Amino acid sequence: MFWRMIFKTLVRQKSKMLMIAFTVILGVSLSTAMMNVMLGVGDKVNRELKVYGANITVRHKDAALMSDLYGLTEGLGVNDKFLYEEDIFKLKTIFWGFNILDFVPMLDGKAVLSVKGRAGVIGEVSLFGTWTEKHAILSTGEELATGLKTLRTWWEVEGEWLDEDENNSVMLGKNLALKNKIHVGDAVTLTNNGVVKNFIVKGIFNDGGTDDEKILMNLSAVQELMNLNGKISSIEVSALTTPDNDLARKAAQDPKSLSPDEYETWYCTAYVSAICHQIQEVIRDGVAKPVRQVAESEGTILNKTTLLMILITILSSIGSALAISNLITASVIERSQELGLLKALGAYNWQIALLVLIEVMLTGLFGGILGYFLGIGFAQIIGQTVFGSYIEIARMVILIVAVILFFVTLLGSVPAIRYLMALKPTEVLHGK
C-alpha cells in the first residue's frame, strides 16, 4: 500500500516532481562536474603552469653548496663542477618518472665573440648550450621529445630556432644582438682556448631576463668549443607536482626525520621534494632543488582553483536545497488535506514524514542519476575547453555526490517536515 501510494503520488504530481528532479539535476550536474574537474585538475593545472618553465634545477653538489653558502653563480668551484650528460635519461626511470614532462641539460661557458666582416673582436660573452629540440628512444622503449623550445614558450624569436643537432648556428639574446648590431643571418666567430668556430646567427630571442645577454648553442657545439665532451653544468626539469603540505615541508628539511610510514607516503606522493630526492638518487653528484617561485605558484594556484571548485559545489548544493525546500513545502501545503486525513486515519507523524521523504528521495535519486551523467558531460566540456583534454572520471565522486544529494534533499525537506509535524487534522478536515 505504501509503495502504491508513493507511486501514485509521484505520477499525480509529476509536474512538481519533475521540477524537483530538474533542480536536483542542476545541482548534481554542477557538483559532479566541479568535483571531477577538481580531482583531475591537479595535473591539468600543472600542465598549464608548465609554460612558466622548469620547476626543478639539478646542479653539481659542490656548485650548489657554493651557491647556497656564498651566493656564487660562477667562478672557481662553480664553473668547473659538472654533471654527466649520460645520466640525464635516468630521470625518466625514477618512481615519479612519468611526472617528468620535460628536461634539458645546460652547459654554461664563455668565449670571445667577433663578427665576420668587422674589424677586431666584440669581447668575451657568456654562452650556454642545451637541447633546443631532442628526440630519443629511452631504454624502456618510451619515445622522448623534449627541448628548450617547450620550456621557453614565452620567448619571442626573430628568425628561427636551432634545429636538433644543428651545430653550425647560434641564437643570440636580444640585448647582446642589439648592443652589437648583430642580425639574423650574420656570420660570427667564437673563440675559446685556441678553439675557433664559425657560426651563422639563425635567430634572436627575447627572454626578458639575463639570458638576453647570452648566446644559445646546441649542447654538443658548446661541449666541443669548451672541450667538455659529455659534461653539463645543470639540468632544468619540468615536473608535475602535488602542492606541499606539512609532511612535504618536513621531508624537504630532512627526509630522515620521517617515520617509515611517513617516508613511504611522502616518497609515493608527487611532492616536489620527493621528486627532487628521487632525482638525486639517479644523477651522480647531483643536487636537485625546486625553483621555489614556480613550484610555490603552482601550489598556490592549484589550491585556489580547488577552493573555487569546492565553493561552487557548496553554493550549488545550498541553492538546490533552497529550491527543493520551496518546491516540497509548496507541494506539502497543497496536499495538507490529504496528509491531514492520513493523520486522522491513524498515521503517526513519522509515517507521514517518511512517505514524503521517500517521495522526495526517489525524485532526487532520479534527478541525481541524470544529473551525474550530465555532470560528467560538463566536466568533459570544461576539460576540453579549458585544458584541451578529457577529465578522468573519479569513482569516488559517485559516493560524494550521493552523500551530498542525500543531505541536500533531507535538508530541503526539513521545512516541509516541520509543517507536517505541526499540521492538525482538525484544521484541514472541517472546511465547509
Next chain:
Amino acid sequence: MAEKILELKNVSKIYGSLKALADINLSVNAGDWLSIMGPSGSGKTTMINIIGCMDTPSLGNVILDNVDISRENAASLTRIRRDKIGLIFQQFHLISYLTAVENVMVAQYYHSMPDEDEAMEALEKVGLKDRAHHLPAQLSGGEQQRVCIARALINSPQILLGDEPTGNLDEENERIVVDIFRRLHDEGVTIIIVTHDPEVGDVAQRKIILEHGKIIDDIDQSATFGEALKLKGK
C-alpha cells in the same frame, strides 16, 4: 444495562477568552445512536474533535472505553483514534488518486495490514462492490460518502463518528446513507453524528442540542425511533 462507551465529565474547551465548550457532561452507551445538533458556533465541531481524539479538552475528563484520554499526547491519541474511532466527513476526504478500494485499504494500512478482500467486503456492505476500482472523481457524492463509511468501518471501530455526513448529499443519497447507519446500529455499532439537518437528527435514538458551548437540551427519542426511521425510509 448497556456499558458506557464514552463519558465527558465537566469538559470545557477554551480559546483565549472564548469558551467553545463549557462544562459539558455527557454519557454514551455502547450501541447508542446519538445526534448532536445546534447552530453554527455552538461547539459541535469542537465536541466531535475531542470525542474523535483529534483535540484535547482544556478542562474536564474524557473517558473512552474506560480509559481517560484527556491528557494523552498526540501520538497516544493517534493510536486510540486509529483503534477505536471511525471518522466520516462532510466533504468525504477521499484520496483523489486512489481507487475506492484503495481508499479503504489506506485505513487498514495505518491500522494493521491492508487486505483487499476485506476492503471489498466493506464496500459490498455499502453497496459499492461494483464501483471498487473507480477513482473518487468517477463516483457520485453519495457513492463517495459510502466509500468514506466503508473506510470508517474497516477497522471495526467502537464508535462511528460523523461530522455532517449527509451535509453534501441530495435527498436520495441522504436516505441511502441514513439507511446504512440504521443497519450499522442494528449490528450494535455506536454512532455519534453532528448534523444541521433536523430530519437526520430526528432518526437517532437520542439528540442533544448545543448552544454557546452548552448542552441546552438532551432528548430521548427512543419512543419515536422506529417512526422516524419509517419516515426516512418511505
